[in-house]
Amino acid sequence: MFRLIATCQLLVANCQCPMVKTSVITIRDVAKEAGFSSTTVSIVLNNAPLARYIPAATKKRIEKAAKKLGYRPNLFARSLRSKRSHTVGVMVFDMTDPYCTLVLRGIENSLYQSSYLPILTDVHNERSRFERYLEMLLDRRVEALIVLANWLFVEVDVLADLERSSIPTIMIGRELQTDTVSSVVVDNEVGAYAAVEHLYLLGHRKIAFIRGPKTLADSAPRWRGIRSFAKSSGLELDPRLVLDLPESRDPISSFEAGYKLTEEWIKRKDRFYNPSLTAVRQPMDAMETMAVNIATEGINSVIEKRDLSAVHRKMVPEMVARESTRAFL
Amino acid sequence: MFRLIATCQLLVANCQCPMVKTSVITIRDVAKEAGFSSTTVSIVLNNAPLARYIPAATKKRIEKAAKKLGYRPNLFARSLRSKRSHTVGVMVFDMTDPYCTLVLRGIENSLYQSSYLPILTDVHNERSRFERYLEMLLDRRVEALIVLANWLFVEVDVLADLERSSIPTIMIGRELQTDTVSSVVVDNEVGAYAAVEHLYLLGHRKIAFIRGPKTLADSAPRWRGIRSFAKSSGLELDPRLVLDLPESRDPISSFEAGYKLTEEWIKRKDRFYNPSLTAVRQPMDAMETMAVNIATEGINSVIEKRDLSAVHRKMVPEMVARESTRAFL
């Protein structure tokens, strides 16, 4: 038997086949090399509580042996015992949504800090795909689930499915009132309010608006913010200056429609126009960091068997004044 | 002892704590419910070769029991034995690269077809981050690695690290000559050739060019394609009509610089200009599908212990004529 194994190793050492090094080295190999039991090796390498009692000399020998053999613990085995995957699921409803990339990078970055790895899934706004992915992620025991609601309508039953998922779940971009799913959203009302205020303070009184489609969850609170400012400041909202975007649910076409609308408007005035844009900036970094924080917090709750309840954060957007808005002189 | 467990279950059933259902149901529970051994259950549910000998009645009973209990196999345990993770690593060097989203979606979609899940990592163009992520992905036994080279320079030693990674590795967007790492690139020379040809056939003879920075791997072959067409057609390349972008490595700023350059050019001619753009379209879908195919192919090679060698594909881009180019009348 020993002979056979020895032959295998030789064969392996000689062949170009890449599957060679796939960690044939187990904790027992390290134990043998160091001259201790695998128990001791495990305790030392994980710096478990019991490691307190183990003399430095023993630790040194074990660490040296581990390094020499290039030991890498088998995460399957580890996960099987610990029931932890060190993985979170990230669910996007439509990756082509321009909003997505930024959020994804933010999530990735936050997770990196805490040594989690994200499994990325794109639901393509399809119910069946959502179900399948949710199942797959739960099967893999992701420790938390971050859901990125896009501009579009998210069906209610999707939320219902998420609610019974039994792991910390965070939804970014959609306001929720449930107490089983956390949420992180931008405060559209405050943002819109600030935007109009900005213009108002620059001296503008005749302000035109392009309203987003009603099916978009973001549209309503923004309009609310605008009216709220108008009321408190006495600004008059001229109905002739309010245009509505078509009810399309495609973010790209919404962008284009908005662009075209603006263009026509400007063309009518026969003016060339390409300044940098004043905008209400969504606090991306802060939002994703928040999402991941909630995720890890939730994970910890589960580990420590504490009860966890959902968290809902509304982040305040920032007004960034640029060239496209200017005071009346 | 039994009592204690019974109490626990009760407690769990009563509490709101979400960690309840985390698959307490094992294959043994199903076995007990069905009245067979766990061996038989495993054979039936996996439709293993031995399932041939198992009578339909037995199968029915087992499947019913599994469904009744809502049995979901523990993937950690399964992976521990099978040594398979059904996961591939996706490594991006800079997610904010506009090119990225499209490719990512393509990869995700292809993987979905084959029931793999992607672990997404963004290296941020940092060497240390690259190393750490590579290690993490290998520790998780990703079955393949898809690397998305961005516009930027990829250090050579990164490639060296990838070469010894011992799993099927595919690089998208960078031409390679190694035979341990596969690659999928767009043929920039052919693309550029086709673009100039398009203009030429429309009757244009005075054509201006904006050249990308030399540090960009894409720039050289494109210019080569242009000169190649010029030579074969007799088209004269006027040096005064060739502008170079600054050597910046930031894709965003490159875009902006290109935009500004074009704008100035057009402004000089005092003309307002906003047609849809004729372009050389990179065959995104095809490329990512190709990448994932190579990945799964590589995985299969490893499973079947076949030797695998790298594959290098160069995809032909497509000329898409739109409004911005027009024939001389």
Add this chain to the structure above:
DNA sequence: TCCCGAAGTTCGATTTAAATG
């Protein structure tokens, strides 16, 4: 009781070898 280390059990599924009729 404190310190050090090891033997043996556990996690949950797959697989080999073997036992029935």
Add this chain to the structure above:
DNA sequence: GCATTTAAATCGAACTTCGGG
């Protein structure tokens, strides 16, 4: 040998328990 089923070994790490100094 064939059809049907299963006990026991295995994967690799972590933890519980125990023994000797």
